[in-house]
Amino acid sequence: IFKGILDEILSNRPVNKNQVLFFDMADFSVRTDILEAIELVNAFSAYYKVIFGLNENEAIALYKQFNPGAALPDLKTIGQNIFDTMDVDCFVIHTLTNAIAWEKGAISETESLYVAQPKLSTGGGDNFNGGLCFGLLIGLDMEGSLYTANATSGYYVRNAKSPTVEDLMDTLNHWDDLIERP
Numbered sequence: 001i002f003k004g005i006l007d008e009i010l011s012n013r014p015v016n017k018n019q020v021l022f023f024d025m026a027d028f029s030v031r032t033d034i035l036e037a038i039e040l041v042n043a044f045s046a047y048y049k050v051i052f053g054l055n056e057n058e059a060i061a062l063y064k065q066f067n068p069g070a071a072l073p074d075l076k077t078i079g080q081n082i083f084d085t086m087d088v089d090c091f092v093i094h095t096l097t098n099a100i101a102w103e104k105g106a107i108s109e110t111e112s113l114y115v116a117q118p119k120l121s122t123g124g125g126d127n128f129n130g131g132l133c134f135g136l137l138i139g140l141d142m143e144g145s146l147y148t149a150n151a152t153s154g155y156y157v158r159n160a161k162s163p164t165v166e167d168l169m170d171t172l173n174h175w176d177d178l179i180e181r182p
Contacts, residue, residue, distance in 0.1 A: 024054070026058075119158060120157060127162055
């Protein structure tokens with residue numbers, strides 16, 4: 001599908017690096033074609049501002065694909081290696097306790113709204129991604145978008161539902177009161 005979009009649709013369209021295209025590869029631990037998929041994601045960078053997001057486990061798995069047999073470094077080194085290896089405009093890793101984004105010339109990091117006893121954790125990453133894209137679409141910088149992403153995900157795992165804009169604003173306004181420690 002990615003190849004078809006690149007070859008049949010985008011090859012005839014003008015480049016618009018102001019438009020954001022977000023990719024989340026989901027759990028690819030059983031896939032054997034991940035490096036081919038990464039090449040296709042990279043190809044979209046010729047047309048759009050590409051943001052590539054992974055959770056911690058996915059980032060470790062991709063690092064191992066890029067660096068077979070290498071010792072596993074800390075998460076910031078893993079993220080920098082992935083960002084340097086790929087051809088995307090931004091790379092994001094989200095964990096239970098923080099989120100980090102690499103862009104050309106900048107790294108942003110925010111603490112997550114960790115929840116010790118989540119009501120629902122399945123879908124937390126999807127809500128993070130939605131909050132990140134929402135932040136970017138309303139014109140926030142990357143740090144602000146990471147806060148929006150973490151607030152969206154934190155609200156979701158606490159309440160077992162996605163936040164409304166009002167819920168999101170309330171969560172951001174009460175950020176310090178809502179942070180739990182693992």
